[in-house]
Amino acid sequence: MNSLLRDLVNLYAALTIEFPQLKAVTLAQWLLESGRATSALAQDHYNFGGIKWREEMQPYATKVSYDASDGRGDYCDFGNLEDFIRGYWFFIDRPPYAGWRSHTATGQEFIEFIGPIYAPAPSTPSYAQKVLNLLSEAAGLLDDAPLGDDASDGPVVVSPPAGTAKSGVIVLDPGHGGTANVGGSSANNATSFSGILEKQMTLDLARRVQQALGDLAAAGGHDLKVFLTRSSDVNIGIQARARTAKAKNADLFLSLHFNAFNGQSSGTEAFIRSRPRNVNYDADLQFATRVQSAVLRSLRTHRPATRDRGVKVDTTSGPGGLGVLNDPDLGNTEGDARCRACLVETEFIDVKEVDDLLNRNPAAPAVRRDLALAIATALIDAL
Numbered sequence: 001m002n003s004l005l006r007d008l009v010n011l012y013a014a015l016t017i018e019f020p021q022l023k024a025v026t027l028a029q030w031l032l033e034s035g036r037a038t039s040a041l042a043q044d045h046y047n048f049g050g051i052k053w054r055e056e057m058q059p060y061a062t063k064v065s066y067d068a069s070d071g072r073g074d075y076c077d078f079g080n081l082e083d084f085i086r087g088y089w090f091f092i093d094r095p096p097y098a099g100w101r102s103h104t105a106t107g108q109e110f111i112e113f114i115g116p117i118y119a120p121a122p123s124t125p126s127y128a129q130k131v132l133n134l135l136s137e138a139a140g141l142l143d144d145a146p147l148g149d150d151a152s153d154g155p156v157v158v159s160p161p162a163g164t165a166k167s168g169v170i171v172l173d174p175g176h177g178g179t180a181n182v183g184g185s186s187a188n189n190a191t192s193f194s195g196i197l198e199k200q201m202t203l204d205l206a207r208r209v210q211q212a213l214g215d216l217a218a219a220g221g222h223d224l225k226v227f228l229t230r231s232s233d234v235n236i237g238i239q240a241r242a243r244t245a246k247a248k249n250a251d252l253f254l255s256l257h258f259n260a261f262n263g264q265s266s267g268t269e270a271f272i273r274s275r276p277r278n279v280n281y282d283a284d285l286q287f288a289t290r291v292q293s294a295v296l297r298s299l300r301t302h303r304p305a306t307r308d309r310g311v312k313v314d315t316t317s318g319p320g321g322l323g324v325l326n327d328p329d330l331g332n333t334e335g336d337a338r339c340r341a342c343l344v345e346t347e348f349i350d351v352k353e354v355d356d357l358l359n360r361n362p363a364a365p366a367v368r369r370d371l372a373l374a375i376a377t378a379l380i381d382a383l
C-alpha cells in the first residue's frame with residue numbers, strides 16, 4: 001500500500017460519517033477510481049473518486065484540467081484528504097443522485113443505486129460489480145487502520161441536506177448505576193462475558209449518543225437540547241428518571257440498556273408500555289421501531305448475525321414493570337402526550353461474540369461510536 005492510500009484509509013477510519021455502513025463501499029469505489037491511489041488525479045490533487053469539476057464544489061475543491069482515460073476534462077483538485085472525503089459526500093448529495101438516502105441499508109444497495117449515475121457508460125462487469133469486487137479489500141483496510149486511543153471525537157463528515165433542520169428536547173437515560181437499588185432501579189443487571197458491567201456500558205453509550213447529537217446538530221443546523229438522567233456512576237429511581245423528561249419538557253425519552261440471559265440468547269429489542277397504560281401507544285411504537293431498527297442495522301454492519309428481536313410491549317404490572325416509561329411521570333396526559341418514550345435492550349452482553357464486538361476487539365470503540373451515531377440519527381429523524 002502506498003503512503004497516500006495509507007493516509008486516506010487511516011483518516012477515513014477515524015472519521016465519523018452519517019452512514020458508517022457505507023464506509024467500506026465508498027473506499028472500494030475510491031480504490032477502483034484511483035488505481036489504489038496511484039492515479040495522477042489522486043497523487044497530485046487528492047481526487048480519489050475521479051470527480052469532475054462542478055461550480056458547486058467550490059467549498060471543497062478548485063478546478064484543474066486533466067487528461068483522464070476518457071479524454072481531457074475539468075476535475076476537482078482537493079486541497080487535502082479531508083476535503084476530498086467531505087467533498088465526495090457533498091458531491092453525492094447533489095441533485096443527480098437524488099434518492100440515494102433511500103438506498104443506504106447496505107453497501108451493495110448504495111453502489112447499485114449511484115453506480116449507473118456515477119459511471120453511466122455500460123460495462124461488463126457493471127461498475128457496481130467492479131466496486132463490490134473490492135469491497136472485502138476495502139473493509140480489511142479499514143479494520144486494520146489504527147484508531148488512536150479513541151476516535152469518538154472525529155467530526156461528522158456528511159451533512160444532512162439543507163432544509164431539514166429539526167428542533168426538540170431529548171432525554172437519554174443510561175440504565176442502572178451506583179451500588180444500591182434505588183426506587184425500583186437496580187445498581188446493575190447484566191454483566192458482560194468478560195466482566196464489564198451494564199451500568200458502565202449504558203453510561204458510555206449515552207455519552208456517545210449525546211456527543212453524536214451535538215455533531216449532527218452542528219452539521220445540520222438542528223436546535224437540540226439533550227439531557228442525561230445521570231452523568232456519573234450513581235443510581236436514580238425509575239420514577240425520577242422519567243420525571244427528568246417531564247421537568248425538561250422532553251419530546252423524546254430513550255432508556256438505554258444491555259441484556260443478559262444464558263450466554264446463548266442474543267439480539268436487539270426495544271420495549272414500550274402496553275396500550276391501556278400508554279396514552280401515546282401508537283407514537284411510542286413508531287419511535288421504538290425507528291430506534292430498534294437503527295440499533296440493529298448498526299450492529300449488523302459489524303456483526304451480520306445480530307438477531308432482530310423486534311419491538312415488544314411490556315406486559316408486566318406493578319413496580320417490576322417498565323415504570324421508567326410511565327406516562328404521568330413522563331409528563332404525558334390524555335390531552336397532551338408530547339413525550340414519546342421507549343427502552344432499548346441493545347444486545348446480550350453475556351454472549352462472548354457480543355462482548356468481543358462491543359468491548360474487547362480493537363475496533364470496539366469504533367463499533368460503539370457507530371452505534372451511537374445510528375441512535376442519534378434515529379432520534380433526530382424522530383423529531
Ligand SMILES: [Zn+2]
Pocket residue numbers: 175176189190198257258
Ligand atoms: Zn438493564
